[in-house]
Amino acid sequence: MLTAEQILAAQKANIETLFGLTQKAFEGVERLVDLNLQATRATVSEAASNTQAMLSAKDAQELLDLQARLMQPLAEKVSAYSRQLFEIASDTGAEFAKVAEDQSAEAQQKFMAVFENAARNAPAGTEPLITAVRSAVNAASGAMDQVQKAVKQATEMAQANVHTLAHQADASAKQTTKKR
Secondary structure, three states: OOOHHHHHHHHHHHHHHHHHHHHHHHHHHHHHHHHHHHHHHHHHHHHHHHHHHHHHOOOOHHHHHHHHHHHHHHHHHHHHHHHHHHHHHHHHHHHHHHHHHHHHHHHHHHHHHHHHHHHHHOOOOOHHHHHHHHHHHHHHHHHHHHHHHHHHHHHHHHHHHHHHHHHHHHHHHHHHHOOO
């Protein structure tokens, strides 16, 4: 059975994990706030200079040409912002997933240690039940490993797709600007 020291150690480890995750969440929020502040500063500054440039246009054709020139950097900036936003979310999510994976493995090891201790002290005739529980735990462990692998693969695929789409958007924006 679990001793008071083991329970206390488990609670201490859980609290440390909670504070570690809270720190990672705050780091992600800080990165997001920084990204949004930079984007807002750049947008306000560019809006001021673009407005001045548009007001100084001498005719409609010059205004249309100016508008076309301003669209390409806008598309590139939106694409870069999207990439950075996805990177922040992905990094923060990966930190949480790693902690969850570590906690799951540790919990499984502790459960198996308690189970093995109980199995050694089990009364005669319970061997089939112990074997069934071991089999169920091993099956659940294998299923959890498969789920974690699938989540990792899905995350990697999503990251690759976002990068591909961002590069395609950049290339498309550049081609559109060159055609004008």
